[in-house]
Each structure stands twice: as structure tokens, then as C-alpha cells.
């Protein structure tokens with residue numbers, strides 16, 4: 001099933017598929033909200049811009065988000081204040097508050113009809129033992145902004161909450177209607193957006209980049225990697241500094257009154273709530289959450305099941321109209337990576353690791369990168385500096401990542417799966433041993449067998465069968481492939497090999 005956003009909009013048209021070699025001032029790889037916001041600002045400044053994407057416009061994370069425009073990124077401010085100091089936390093807050101204003105300005109200036117609405121955002125708890133975290137966050141926020149009282153007095157959720165943090169004047173919108181407005185502006189300014197155009201490599205010679213697609217070349221002075229998770233391994237080594245998380249969203253219809261704001265809880269499992277309007281003008285409640293590291297073995301009950309159960313507990317007449325999964329790049333220090341990709345390549349930029357808060361983070365990223373391309377600095381450069389290696393000082397998380405990678409590369413190769421082909425049900429999959437070799441099997445609804453080599457084309461980890469979404473997922477850095485082996489999410493870009 002498509003996401004609520006993709007179901008409720010006609011395809012957004014770009015410039016077709018790239019069919020010739022060409023050139024531009026800036027080539028942006030990734031036509032999601034980050035790449036297109038960057039293209040918007042660059043076109044406004046008169047740059048010749050090309051955006052390419054391996055899929056249709058906004059078909060990745062942007063088409064699957066819950067689209068909350070907020071500077072309330074969980075309990076980030078107590079964490080940042082403790083780890084990096086009040087000034088650092090303050091700048092992070094200001095950058096994201098500015099992003100909310102920037103998005104509103106783009107919408108107003110271009111008369112984009114995207115259901116933009118100012119809303120309050122809440123982080124709440126139902127558990128006594130989490131109340132101290134809420135208090136700490138409110139204390140940290142008092143040092144950051146004296147203008148607001150962040151304590152939530154009454155949270156209009158249909159269950160009892162014990163406390164919460166309120167951010168006023170946040171917003172929500174329909175991200176694809178917004179993207180449609182950006183695309184219209186970019187194309188009007190003679191920017192080009194090529195879809196179904198896969199970038200396979202980027203090289204720099206003299207002062208110019210060559211961006212290789214499967215069939216053509218683009219020559220550009222600057223490159224921006226806005227692919228959610230960078231597909232370039234070296235330089236940058238982002239796969240050592242980030243992992244990917246999957247989460248789930250359902251769209252619920254009910255006749256009962258729905259809450260007005262945007263909400264997320266402190267405790268696990270994380271659940272978030274907001275409403276959205278569908279094509280028939282029905283108000284739909286979006287419940288998101290039940291996240292886990294991508295590539296972990298999971299069941300329906302642990303994912304959509306949690307959300308559906310909650311919906312039915314809250315609304316007796318709840319009808320589940322939509323369900324979809326999404327993914328996010330998570331940094332080890334909870335701060336996005338924005339700026340120069342590495343010290344090796346000047347004029348190559350990256351924006352990634354938005355930690356589930358991509359709406360404001362993508363606007364922050366676009367502004368920082370555009371200022372860099374213009375030759376200026378930004379007061380937020382140091383906060384989001386992409387080249388930092390500080391995250392790997394987070395020894396607990398690094399250890400987890402290494403353990404998962406080693407398991408993915410070595411452990412599972414020697415572990416026998418002990419399942420036989422006959423044990424795999426129709427419309428399901430798994431890895432079996434055939435003559436001492438691991439083979440990925442998918443059986444379609446009629447029992448027809450498709451065989452793949454279950455090795456990730458990024459760095460060679462053994463894939464896991466995901467029976468919830470019917471995909472092959474990589475436990476190392478979160479690449480995903482459809483049931484037949486077609487690459488759907490990076491950092492891998494190649495399809496899995498078929499087994500004959």
C-alpha cells in the first residue's frame with residue numbers, strides 16, 4: 001500500500017529521464033525535500049541546477065514521512081545542553097525555528113496550497129518514571145528561549161498523560177503538495193529534475209565533477225548528495241557514523257473527535273500522532289512509530305500490529321485506511337550531518353542523518369549548503385558540520401554498529417539457517433542452504449520460487465528477509481531490496497544478483 005501522501009496526489013512531473021550528457025553549475029543527487037529545497041534556493045540565486053533521482057520525485061522518505069514541521073526533536077535540548085552546552089543547544093533550536101519560518105515563507109511567496117497549518121507540538125509521557133526527563137527538558141528550554149513557557153498544561157489526547165513539553169507555533173503540511181510547489185518553481189526557473197536516473201559514481205577532475213548515471217554524464221562545479229543516506233563510501237565513511245531505522249505509519253478514519261496538535265511520547269514503543277486531510281476531505285489520524293533498527297527480524301505484531309491495537313483501543317470505530325513503512329538515517333550523536341562531504345573533495349556537499357526530523361532539518365541543510373556554494377559561511381556550520389568524527393566517541397552505539405556489521409558479514413554466513421524450501425509459505429521468503437550455499441528464496445502467492453544471492457551490494461552483509469514488508473533488508477547499514485532483489489533504498493545502489 002502506498003503512503004497516505006502518495007495515494008492522495010497525482011504523480012509530480014519533472015523533466016523526464018536524462019538522455020544526453022549535459023552540464024550545470026550544481027548537480028543535486030536526490031529529489032526529496034532536501035534536494036529540492038536546495039534546488040529552490042539555488043534557482044532563486046540564478047544558479048543552473050540539475051536534480052537527479054533514481055526514482056520518481058519525492059518517492060523516498062519524503063513521500064513516507066509524517067511531515068511534522070517542528071523544532072521539537074524529542075528530548076533533544078536537555079541532551080544537547082548537557083553534552084555541548086547551552087549555546088550549542090540554543091543554536092540548534094534557532095536553526096530549526098528559522099526553518100519553520102522559511103518553509104512558511106516559501107509557501108506564502110509561491111502560493112503553494114499544501115494544507116499548511118500552524119499547530120502546537122507535544123512530547124508527553126504516560127509513565128511516572130519518565131516525568132524527570134520531561135522536567136529536565138523544560139529546564140533546558142528555559143535557558144534557550146525566555147519567550148515561552150514550555151510546560152504542557154492540558155494535552156488533548158484521548159488518554160491520560162502525566163506531563164509534557166509544549167512547543168507553540170509549529171506546523172504541519174502535506175509534504176507532496178509542498179514538493180509540487182517547489183518543483184513548479186524550479187522548472188519555471190529552468191532548473192531540471194531528471195527522474196529514474198540512477199547516479200552510479202562521482203569523480204572530480206581538475207575543478208569539475210563528473211556525475212555518472214547509468215547512461216550519461218553530467219558535468220558540474222558543485223555536487224550535493226541529498227540521498228537520505230549517502231551512497232558514496234569513500235571519502236566520508238558515513239556508514240561508520242550512522243545507521244538506519246525503520247518505522248511504521250497507519251492512517252485511521254473515525255467518526256470521533258480527533259486531537260488538534262502533533263504528539264509523540266517519551267517512552268517505548270514510540271508513538272506519534274497528527275491528522276491530515278485526504279482527497280475526499282476526510283480527516284485522517286496518522287499514527288506512527290514502532291521503530292527498530294533496519295534489518296532486525298520483526299513480526300507484524302511488533303510493527304503495524306502495535307499501531308493498529310492502539311488505534312482500536314482509542315477509537316472503537318477505527319478503520320485502518322492506510323499503512324506504510326518508512327526509514328530514517330540516525331546519527332550517533334543525534335545531530336544531522338550537513339556541509340562538506342569530506343576534506344578530500346572541495347565543493348561536494350552532503351545532508352544526511354536527520355534522525356526522523358527531516359522537514360525542518362532539510363530546510364536547515366538547504367540554507368547551509370546554499371550559503372557554502374555562494375562562498376559564504378553560516379552561523380550553524382559548526383553545529384551540523386558533516387566532517388565531524390565526534391559521533392564515533394559514542395562508544396555504546398559504535399559497539400552496537402560494529403557488532404551488527406560483524407554479525408552481518410561473518411556471523412550469519414557461518415550460522416546455518418536450518419530452514420528448508422518447503423517450510424517457506426507462499427508470499428514469504430527466507431534463506432536456505434542449497435548444496436552448502438546460502439540462497440535467498442521468495443515464493444510468490446502461487447508458490448513460484450525466485451532465488452537471489454542474499455548478499456548486500458553495498459558492503460557484502462548477509463540480508464534478512466522482512467516478512468512484514470516483503471523485502472530483503474540489510475542489518476549493517478539498512479539498504480533494502482524488493483522481494484525480487486531490486487534495490488529500493490540505499491546506501492546500496494545495485495540490485496541483488498539472481499541465483500540460477
Ligand code: FES
Nearest residue numbers: 456458459474477
Ligand atoms: Fe552496507 Fe548492506 S547496507 S552492507
